[in-house]
Amino acid sequence: MTEHIVIGAGLAGAATAYALTMRGEDVTVLEQHTPANAHGSSHGSARILRFAYPQRLYLDLVVAARAMWDDVERAAGTELIITTGALDHGEARHTAELAALFAAAGIDHEVLSPAQAGARWPQFAFDTAVLWHPAAGVIDAETAVSAMLRLAVASGRARVLEDWTVAEVGRRAGGGFRVTSANGGAVDGERVIVAAGAWLPALLGHLGLPRGFLESLPDFEVREEQAFHLPYRDGERPVRRDDPWPTFIHKTGEIFTYGLPGGRDAGFAGQKLAQFNGGRVIASALDADGQITTAMRARMIDYAQRYLPGLVPEPYAETTCLFTNTPTEDFVIDEAGGVVVVSACSGHGAKFAPLLGELAAGLAVGDGSVPEEFRVAHHRG
Template sequence: MTQHTDHLIIGGGIIGLSAAWQLAQRGKRVHLIEQFPPHHTRGASHGSTRNINNAYHEGFYLDLFDEAFTLWRELEASAPEPLLNLHGLVTQGDEATVLASHEALAARGADVALLTPAEATARWAGMRFAGPVLLGRRAGIGYAARALDALENAAQRDGATIERGARVLAIEPIGDGVRVEVAGADGAVRWVTADHAIVAAGAWSQPLLAEHVDLPALAVTEEHPAHFTPRDPGLVWPSFNHMFAPDALDERGGNVYGMPSPGEGVKLGLHAVGHEVDPDQRTFAATPEVRSAVREHVAEWFPGLDPDSGVEISCTYTSTPNGRFVLDRVGPLTVAAGFSGHGYKFAPAVGRILADSATGLSLPPAEFRLDSHGVAPNAA
C-alpha cells in the first residue's frame, strides 16, 4: 500500500523539524521521516547547547538572524523550559573581522559594544583578551536538546506525523510530485508519495539527491569540540568566538568557538577542522592533532579553564566550499543542505524559508540558491 501526504520531510534534525513546525502551522499534511531515535548522536543537532551567535557582517545572515530570533521566542512561548539564554557573546581576534561585524550590527541598531581587553577581562576573568572585543548582548546559547523537543511537540500539536527508525532508500520525482522508498522500523519496505518533499538529511543529503539535483561539493567531516572544567566554579562565562586572519588559519588550525554548557563546563572547539568521513562509518574519536590544538588554545587563552580536563564530543559538519547553506527548489524537491557548522541559530527562519518554497510561495534567498554556489539547478 502506498501512503500519501502533502509534504514529506526527510531528516528530523533541527532543520527538518523547523520545516515541519512551519508547514504544520499552515494546516498542511506533513510526514517527517528520521532514521534515528530522538537525541541520537549521529548527526549535527544533538547535545545540550549551541551558540546563538550574531557576529556576522553580511546583511543576509543578519536578516536571517533577526527573523530566527523572533521565531525562537515564539517557539519558546509554547515550550516548558527556556530555549535561549542571552548571556552575551564576545568576538575577538582578527581586528578587521571584529570591526566589520561591529559596524554591520551597529548600523542595524543592534545592542553591541566594543570593549578594550581590560574591560573584557574585568567581566570575564577566566579568559584572556587582546585587541578590540565585540560584545553582542542579544546572543548567548540555545538549549539544543530542548529545542528539538519543542519543535517536535509543536509540529505534532498542529498535526504533523513523525516517523522514526525508518530509512529512505530512494527518491523518485514523478509527474508533479515525488515518491520515496522507505524501509520502516520493522524492516518492511514501502512507498510514500507526496506533492512535495523537503530533503534536510544532513550528512546523508548528497547520496540521496545525487540522481536528481546537482549539488555543490559537500564535505562531511567529523568535528570534536570538548568540555573543559573551570578552575573556579564562580567564574562567569560568555559565549565566544576567536577569529584568526586568513593567513594565520593554517598555523592555528581553525577559528575557535565556545560557550558555557550547564553541568558540562565550558564547551570549546575549532571550527571546520575535522577529517572527511562516511557518516555511517565514523570513529567518534578526535585525531591527536585536533586534540592538541584545542588543548593549546585553552592553555593560551583561557586561564580559568583546566586544559587537561577536556571531555571530547563528536558531531558532523556538512560544508559547502563557500560556507553558505544550500536552500533551493528543484521540481517537487526542496533542498536544505550544507549548513557548514553554523546553521543551528538560524533554524526556525530556515524552516519558514523551506515552507515557503515547498508551498510555492517564494524561492529561498538568492544567496543560498544553487546558482550562488556555481551550480545550475537541473530539473528533478
C-alpha cells in the same frame, strides 16, 4: 495522502515540519534513527546563537530568526535559549567591521580594549580589541528539535516515523512522490523536503532530483568536528547562574576557535571548545566514526592554557559533530521538480533553524522565496 514528506529530524527538518503544520499542511517526517540523534548535526544541548556576521544578509536573518525562536519557546512553553552574550576577538575577526555592521543594524554592542575586556572577564586572556554583544546565547539543540516536533504532532497534522531509512525517492505515475525505505516500506506525498544534513551526499543520487539541478549543486564537504568540555576552575559560575560565561569566537591567522557554556548534556560544569572546521573530511555521515584524536585534544588543551585561565585545561567530556560545508559557507535552500533541498549549513545553521524551516515550507507550498545566496544558481555562478 500526506501532502509533504520531510526527510531528516534534526533542527532543519523539525523546523520545516513545524512551519508546514502552522500553515495547515500535513507532514510525515522520516528519520532513520531518532530525532536529534548523535549521528547527525543537531544533538546535544549547546549551540551558539550569535549576531556577529560580516555580511549584513546573515545579521538580518539572525534578527529575524531570534524573534521566531521566541515564538517557538512561547508555543512550546519550554526554554530553548539561554542568554550569555558573546565575545569576538583576534586580529582576523575584524571586530571594527563587525561593530560597524552592528551600529548600522541597531544591535547593542561594545568594543573594548584588551585591558578593559580582561578586567570584565578575567577568565579569558585577550591580546586584541574585543567586540561584546549581550543578546547572544546558547541554544539547546535537542530540546529545540523535540519542542518543534511536539508542536507539529500536537497540531494533528504531523507524524514522525523513526528508524526509517530512506532508500529512494521516486515519482508516482499519478503525480507526487513515493519514498521507499531500506526494508521495503513506503510513504506517499505531493512534495518532498530533504533536510538530511551530513547524510545528504550519500542520498543525492536517490532523491529523484532533475539531472541539471543535481549537477549544479555545490560540492559538499562533510567534516567530523571534535569538541571538548573543560571544567571551570573553583569559584567559576556555570551557565544557569546569574552571570554565565559568554560564548566566544577567537580568530587569528593561525587559529579559529569557538567556545560556549557546555549545557545540560555536559552537566553545566564547563566550557565547550572546538576548532572551526578542524575535523577530518569524510564522504558523508556514513563514514563518521566518532573518534577523538590525540592531536586535537592536545591543541585544545594548549589553547585553554594560553587563552582561558578560568578553565582547568583537562577535558572531562568529549564529543563529535558533523558539519556539512559549501565552498562559500552559504546555505543551500532550493526546489526542483517538487523536491526541496535544505542543507549544507556549514556549521552555523542552528541559530537560523525556525527561519530555515519557514523558508523551506514556503518553497514547498509555492508561496515563499529565499535569498538568492541560498539558491543553487548562486552557488553555480
